[in-house]
Amino acid sequence: MIKIHWEDNMDKSSHLTKHHLLWIMITQIEHIVGQSFSQELRKIGLTREKWAVIHELVYLGGESTPYRLSKRFVYEPHSISALLSRMEREGFILKTKDLAKKNMVRVSLTDKSRELYPKAIKICQELFKDIMGDIPEEDGIGLLESISRLRDYSIVSAAKRKNLTPFKYE
Missing domain, CATH: 1.10.10.10 (Winged helix-like DNA-binding domain superfamily/Winged helix DNA-binding domain)
Known part of the structure; x- marks a missing residue:
């Protein structure tokens, strides 16, 4: 497992910020999980x-x-x-x-x-159990809460920038 040390990465590249690295990781996770999920769904025609x-x-x-x-x-x-x-x-x-x-x-x-x-x-x-099953319960809950807040913040920010209808999960 790779450990990320924000400060080490900041020294190596002045253009990378904590926010940029977070975005890179989110897109990597989406790609990894998304590819696996797509492959499995294709087997049933979805x-x-x-x-x-x-x-x-x-x-x-x-x-x-x-x-x-x-x-x-x-x-x-x-x-x-x-x-x-x-x-x-x-x-x-x-x-x-x-x-x-x-x-x-x-x-x-x-x-x-x-x-x-x-x-x-x-x-x-x-x-998803295979991919995320080893995450301890309290870490998973904290991650879910953090990602939910990130989603909500990003939607508000996007709405300010381009008339995106603010999202509210009903």
């Missing part, structure tokens, strides 16, 4: 993005709107719309017009997604 939509729809009771999904994912509405259109063509979701509000679209799960959900959950549980 991408991480499609899995995220299915997971959120299950969490939301099987139905939502594109706007609510984009807010929960912190995606721009046009990005989630393109993903949802692909998922509808592939039979993962169904988009229907809301009868009460004609300009609103509802997104719901199909049987195909409902069948894949338990398989994907099993992949998540096994993979």
Whole structure:
């Protein structure tokens, strides 16, 4: 295991800051875990993005709107719309017009997604337990709290910079 000493790294390169090194580590972790996760999901015909939509729809009771999904994912509405259109063509979701509000679209799960959900959950549980299972419980809780704060700070900062809708996990 590599130990990071902030001060040693600061001496070697004047452009690196603690914040920069933290960002580098976060992107490395995302790449390592993301590649493994993507590889496992491909075995059952899913991408991480499609899995995220299915997971959120299950969490939301099987139905939502594109706007609510984009807010929960912190995606721009046009990005989630393109993903949802692909998922509808592939039979993962169904988009229907809301009868009460004609300009609103509802997104719901199909049987195909409902069948894949338990398989994907099993992949998540096994993979993440394998990758993060040795982290002591209190370290894991502290890490979760720190990452949650980082996410919240970054969303506020991004919202100030480019009209990103502030994210609030409901």
